Amino acid sequence: MMAPLAGDLSLIYGALSTAFGHQHWWPAKTPFETMVGAILTQNISWTNAARAVASLEDAGMLDPHLLAAADAGDIARLIVPSRFYNQKAERIRTFAGVYVGEFRADPAVMAAMETDALRERLLALRGLGKETVDTILLYACRKPVFVVDAYTRRIFSRYGLLPEGASYDRTQRLFADNLAPDVELFNDYHAQIVRLGKTVCKKSPLCDRCPVRVIHGSLRCAGAPE
Structure with missing residues (x-):
């Protein structure tokens, strides 16, 4: 029963x-787009976050290697619709650096990590809270995390x-x-x-x-x- x-x-x-x-849901073409979208949607509506994602894509910057190497100011200028864009630019650059350096920019490599350990690793990144991290785990890594x-x-x-x-x-x-x-x-x-x-x-x-x-x-x- x-x-x-x-x-x-x-x-x-x-x-x-x-x-x-x-x-x-989640509306994205790739797991990495989902990850970036999860950061951009902090404290704003999805409509504004989607505009910022589209701006990155239009500029050819929706790529983890490019974002990891980019100047935060250059990222910020592309994500103005997301509000708090200077903070979010730093968070995206830091996250992209970890995604490239530790997970070889491969969502399968990230998803292969044990769920609790991966959650703790991502929560250790400045500016990534529980909702953002769990969104990445569920929607990008397909981990059963509510x-x-x-x-x-x-x-x-x-x-x-x-x-x-x-x-x-x-x-x-x-x-x-x-x-x-x-x-x-x-x-x-x-x-x-x-x-x-x-x-x-x-x-x-x-x-x-x-x-x-x-x-x-x-x-x-x-x-x-x-």
């Missing part, structure tokens, strides 16, 4: 995927499955402990959460439009009508 939390999480995912369809963001904490605290202000680690454990470690599931589940958080479960939620406002009698969003 499925544990209660696992059942609740599966029901929520089923309702989201039925309402929104598969999200086909990505957590502000939408996740907001939605699942409203369902009473997390306390308000739950930490990143506490939130991640909710999924890791109650779902099978499945890359495709973790991939689309996170994307579904982002879709719900951006369009419906906002800071001021549009509860009448929510496909998961009432899943079953004991699992109700705090904003759902009685």
Whole structure:
């Protein structure tokens, strides 16, 4: 028999995927583009990050060897749409240097590293936090690591499955402990959460439009009508 939390999480995912369809996320042509996109999307919308990725590509700079050797100022000028572009330029250059120097610019070499060890190595890089690193692990390296963001904490605290202000680690454990470690599931589940958080479960939620406002009698969003 499925544990209660696992059942609740599966029901929520089923309702989201039925309402929104598969999200086909992360949108990128290569694993390295995903890695760069994960850094660029820190603290901004994906729309702006995508513009910065396109700018790098148009300039012929979406290449780990070129970025590792580039001047940070030259990178910054290409990623202005991403905001905080000077900081992100340094982070991209540093990451590209590690990707080239330690992983031979090969996503398969990176993915072959044990998950916890790879996570710790990437977290050691200045400016790469847990969400960014876990995005790289899941979407570029295809590691079964659940990505957590502000939408996740907001939605699942409203369902009473997390306390308000739950930490990143506490939130991640909710999924890791109650779902099978499945890359495709973790991939689309996170994307579904982002879709719900951006369009419906906002800071001021549009509860009448929510496909998961009432899943079953004991699992109700705090904003759902009685």
